Amino acid sequence: MNSRIDIYKHMNCIQMNMEYICKILNIDFSKMFIDSWDFYYKPNNDFFSPEDLLFRQFRKLKFETTQLRYLGIEAQEIDIHNLINLEAIKQYIDSHKALLLNIDSFHCPWHRGYMKTHIDHYCLVVGYSHETFICIDPYLMGNNYISLSPSQLMTGRELIYFIHSNDTASLSVNSLCSEIISDKTNKSQMFKMMELLLKDLSETTDSSRFYDYPEDVYLCRITRVTKFIADGRIQLGYLLEKLSSSHQDMEELFSLYSLLYHSGDLWNHLNSIFIKNYYAPAQFRRTKKKIIDYMKEIIEVENKIFCMMKSIVT
Amino acid sequence: MQITEKIIEIVCSNIATMSPEFVDVDADLSQMGMDSIVFIKIVLTLEGVFEIEFPDEYLIVSVTNSINKMVQIVLNEIKKSQ
Numbered sequence: 001m002n003s004r005i006d007i008y009k010h011m012n013c014i015q016m017n018m019e020y021i022c023k024i025l026n027i028d029f030s031k032m033f034i035d036s037w038d039f040y041y042k043p044n045n046d047f048f049s050p051e052d053l054l055f056r057q058f059r060k061l062k063f064e065t066t067q068l069r070y071l072g073i074e075a076q077e078i079d080i081h082n083l084i085n086l087e088a089i090k091q092y093i094d095s096h097k098a099l100l101l102n103i104d105s106f107h108c109p110w111h112r113g114y115m116k117t118h119i120d121h122y123c124l125v126v127g128y129s130h131e132t133f134i135c136i137d138p139y140l141m142g143n144n145y146i147s148l149s150p151s152q153l154m155t156g157r158e159l160i161y162f163i164h165s166n167d168t169a170s171l172s173v174n175s176l177c178s179e180i181i182s183d184k185t186n187k188s189q190m191f192k193m194m195e196l197l198l199k200d201l202s203e204t205t206d207s208s209r210f211y212d213y214p215e216d217v218y219l220c221r222i223t224r225v226t227k228f229i230a231d232g233r234i235q236l237g238y239l240l241e242k243l244s245s246s247h248q249d250m251e252e253l254f255s256l257y258s259l260l261y262h263s264g265d266l267w268n269h270l271n272s273i274f275i276k277n278y279y280a281p282a283q284f285r286r287t288k289k290k291i292i293d294y295m296k297e298i299i300e301v302e303n304k305i306f307c308m309m310k311s312i313v314t
Numbered sequence: 315m316q317i318t319e320k321i322i323e324i325v326c327s328n329i330a331t332m333s334p335e336f337v338d339v340d341a342d343l344s345q346m347g348m349d350s351i352v353f354i355k356i357v358l359t360l361e362g363v364f365e366i367e368f369p370d371e372y373l374i375v376s377v378t379n380s381i382n383k384m385v386q387i388v389l390n391e392i393k394k395s396q
Contacts (some may be wrong), residue, residue: 226395
């Protein structure tokens with residue numbers, strides 16, 4: 001089934017790299033979207049602060065295994081800081097073709113946040129020459145090769161390679177919905193957090209508070225988080241659409257993934273409004289009303305999504 | 315200057331990979347480097363130049379992803395304001 005969605009426009013840096021790795025391992029990458037429906041807001045204060053919106057999905061691949069279990073692969077970490085002999089890394093590249101490197105944007109020369117701010121970023125180490133390691137960053141347009149010196153490589157946080165696993169979970173609409181609404185994912189908590197965010201946003205009077213990196217809206221957490229969440233909704237809709245052909249009630253599923261696409265669009269609208277407000281802060285009073293209206297609509301739509309998933313499982 | 319030409323000029327000045335001489339008005343701009351931030355910069359310039367307000371429903375890249383679509387929106391909003 002061909003989706004109307006161009007999913008490559010909705011993938012973050014780790015997913016673009018994982019798609020590349022899945023291609024090498026001859027695996028359908030879309031199963032990694034199983035855990036895409038996410039929202040996490042952790043209010044510590046009685047007002048909105050961008051720091052309270054968290055990217056929970058980032059750095060998950062090493063610590064959580066849901067996505068890897070469904071993809072049928074295992075992550076193995078290479079101790080990047082204790083390798084006396086860099087030849088060992090070269091051997092890993094020879095054996096596995098691509099190693100996933102987690103690097104702080106602060107140390108990543110081609111990243112917009114280089115020497116400015118700390119954002120988790122991922123790229124692939126795919127080759128080496130005598131003195132350097134060759135990386136590609138599928139997230140960047142053009143897939144150009146980038147050289148990293150051994151000392152630059154060692155500024156990375158993690159270096160991971162992937163192998164096929166013997167323990168692959170099969171994925172159906174039911175298993176997907178069960179996984180998502182299971183107690184361990186705490187999705188019911190998500191709505192309380194969204195209500196709290198709505199309340200905190202309603203009480204915000206100073207729009208500069210949204211922008212934790214005032215020099216560059218690209219680097220602001222509110223910009224990245226709203227885009228990240230929007231993409232997550234679209235990813236999960238895409239996965240459900242892919243699975244729909246084998247589901248007994250296609251109409252029910254059509255409503256579900258259409259709602260997820262709709263939720264993604266609403267989050268994208270919110271993202272646009274925050275960006276617009278960055279460049280035109282004088283309109284904040286009107287903008288704030290729009291933000292609140294979108295948040296209310298999102299909560300309503302996502303509650304419906306949750307109920308539909310519950311009804312599919314039961 | 316015609317509205318379409320002005321919009322082409324605004325779009326090209328915001329997307330480094332584009333040049334006014336080689337523009338396909340129906341091309342998907344998100345394939346040419348227009349992300350949500352570049353898009354909003356274009357929207358704000360269009361709002362300023364044509365003295366309109368971009369309707370909310372068109373305020374995402376996936377909906378307003380070509381020059382032709384921008385031209386239609388601008389023409390509609392100019393018509394509404396007259």
